[in-house]
Amino acid sequence: xxxxxxxxxxxxxxxxxxxxxxxxxxxxxxxxxxxxxxxxxxxxxxxxxxxxxxxxxxxxxxxxxxxxxxxxxxxxxxxxxxxxxxxxxxx
Amino acid sequence: xxxxxxxxxxxxxxxxxxxxxxxxxxxxxxxxxxxxxxxxxxxxxxxxxxxxxxxxxxxxxxxxxxxxxxxxxxxxxxxxxxxxxxxxxxxxxxxxxxxxxxxxxxxxxxxxxxxxxxxxxxxxxxxxxxxxxxxxxxxxxxxxxxxxxxxxxxxxxxxxxxxxxxxxxxxxxxxxxxxxxxxxxxxxxxxxxxx
Amino acid sequence: xxxxxxxxxxxxxxxxxxxxxxxxxxxxxxxxxxxxxxxxxxxxxxxxxxxxxxxxxxxxxxxxxxxxxxxxxxxxxxxxxxxxxxxxxxxxxxxxxxxxxxxxxxxxxxxxxxxxxxxxxxxxxxxxxxxxxxxxxxxxxxxxxxxxxxxxxxxxxxxxxxxxxxxxxxxxxxxxxxxxxxxxxxx
Numbered sequence: 001x002x003x004x005x006x007x008x009x010x011x012x013x014x015x016x017x018x019x020x021x022x023x024x025x026x027x028x029x030x031x032x033x034x035x036x037x038x039x040x041x042x043x044x045x046x047x048x049x050x051x052x053x054x055x056x057x058x059x060x061x062x063x064x065x066x067x068x069x070x071x072x073x074x075x076x077x078x079x080x081x082x083x084x085x086x087x088x089x090x091x
Numbered sequence: 092x093x094x095x096x097x098x099x100x101x102x103x104x105x106x107x108x109x110x111x112x113x114x115x116x117x118x119x120x121x122x123x124x125x126x127x128x129x130x131x132x133x134x135x136x137x138x139x140x141x142x143x144x145x146x147x148x149x150x151x152x153x154x155x156x157x158x159x160x161x162x163x164x165x166x167x168x169x170x171x172x173x174x175x176x177x178x179x180x181x182x183x184x185x186x187x188x189x190x191x192x193x194x195x196x197x198x199x200x201x202x203x204x205x206x207x208x209x210x211x212x213x214x215x216x217x218x219x220x221x222x223x224x225x226x227x228x229x230x231x232x233x234x235x236x237x238x239x240x241x242x243x244x245x246x247x248x249x250x251x252x253x254x255x256x257x258x259x260x261x262x263x264x265x266x267x268x269x270x271x272x273x274x275x276x277x278x279x280x281x282x283x284x285x286x
Numbered sequence: 287x288x289x290x291x292x293x294x295x296x297x298x299x300x301x302x303x304x305x306x307x308x309x310x311x312x313x314x315x316x317x318x319x320x321x322x323x324x325x326x327x328x329x330x331x332x333x334x335x336x337x338x339x340x341x342x343x344x345x346x347x348x349x350x351x352x353x354x355x356x357x358x359x360x361x362x363x364x365x366x367x368x369x370x371x372x373x374x375x376x377x378x379x380x381x382x383x384x385x386x387x388x389x390x391x392x393x394x395x396x397x398x399x400x401x402x403x404x405x406x407x408x409x410x411x412x413x414x415x416x417x418x419x420x421x422x423x424x425x426x427x428x429x430x431x432x433x434x435x436x437x438x439x440x441x442x443x444x445x446x447x448x449x450x451x452x453x454x455x456x457x458x459x460x461x462x463x464x465x466x467x468x469x470x471x472x473x
Binding site for chain 1: 110112113116121122123124125126170171172173174175177178179180181211214270271272273
Binding site: 015062063065 | 339340353354355357417418419431432433434439
């Protein structure tokens with residue numbers, strides 16, 4: 001339970017949002033040339049970090065826009081929110 | 092991150108539930124897991140009212156009564172990765188909504204305790220009892236929202252896997268390689284929710 | 287309005303709260319990103335679309351609600367007289383927007399139900415089933431928010447002090463109205 005500052009709508013309650021998992025996983029340009037191991041790595045393997053994690057969220061009950069968030073998964077503290085395609089403001 | 096190759100003469104079996112990925116990351120290994128809070132609630136004790144475990148996949152609720160008379164209530168996980176051991180209020184609300192749908196009589200019950208446990212969920216909602224790409228490192232994880240009743244059996248099979256460096260035929264399907272081969276165990280399709 | 291059956295049959299009145307469906311009201315969703323899209327809408331309708339988040343603009347006949355950086359809802363202020371499913375505004379926008387590939391225009395008249403609420407208890411009602419903080423919203427005429435009410439997606443527009451328009455998907459409207467009545471009766 002926390003508040004999220006949607007980059008488009010402003011501060012809203014987390015229940016208006018849908019989590020979209022780990023961010024910045026790039027879809028391989030040519031999936032047909034990957035080995036099964038590489039495809040599984042892209043599709044299923046996750047860092048699942050305890051600590052600062054980069055993730056995707058969707059304001060599904062509001063503007064329905066996707067955006068990125070940096071959050072500490074050990075205490076749910078949000079470090080930063082930034083739009084899709086932008087560089088993360090922190091490392 | 093540098094991945095370990097071989098633990099040489101040692102063998103390590105990891106059974107760390109919600110924190111499996113944290114241990115795996117230490118060895119430079121990524122697992123197909125996401126860790127999420129699963130909340131449960133315990134009510135004040137009352138006289139015997141239900142003598143069985145009740146689980147509804149239709150309204151998504153779980154309730155049973157403990158020997159001390161408390162109702163033990165649970166439901167689904169939050170949808171975001173978190174190790175904070177506390178979930179969202181709207182999940183509690185949804186859980187209790189579902190319980191009251193089944194048992195309106197519980198509407199005046201007071202809840203004594205509420206907590207969030209961290210569960211590690213596989214993409215196919217089935218566990219992993221398996222060798223890994225690192226020789227000598229074994230994982231028993233991915234039990235997600237289920238698992239309690241399977242604990243003794245899974246321990247037996249995990250011990251067999253470690254001792255022989257090969258899975259028992261009962262846990263052969265639950266190898267980590269199924270995410271590469273595509274031979275997934277379709278538990279989501281079979282059970283829909285809790286199991 | 288061909289073969290259109292209204293889901294909400296009656297006006298409901300409580301101490302400090304009146305609720306009624308405004309019908310039939312034309313509703314359109316317009317989407318577009320280009321600068322030319324915004325200016326074409328402006329010229330066609332003689333009004334500008336709001337570009338500031340959570341706000342609205344109004345002309346004599348129409349109101350435009352901000353829904354997202356590239357999405358707006360336009361609805362007619364008054365009820366539509368004709369018994370028809372085609373609207374002058376839609377035809378005009380189809381010609382000046384869709385046909386020129388500047389954006390998309392979708393008629394959502396029958397998809398959304400517009401409920402008008404009046405009274406000083408509106409926000410007490412919302413508080414019983416929404417996670418949204420209405421403190422700033424209620425003091426600013428023209429404010430718009432999309433949020434959840436009783437687990438249902440809604441669009442809420444602050445029309446005047448103590449008067450709001452609430453848009454809800456038609457298939458959810460009957461249930462939401464029943465919930466609102468139930469909740470209002472206990473305020």
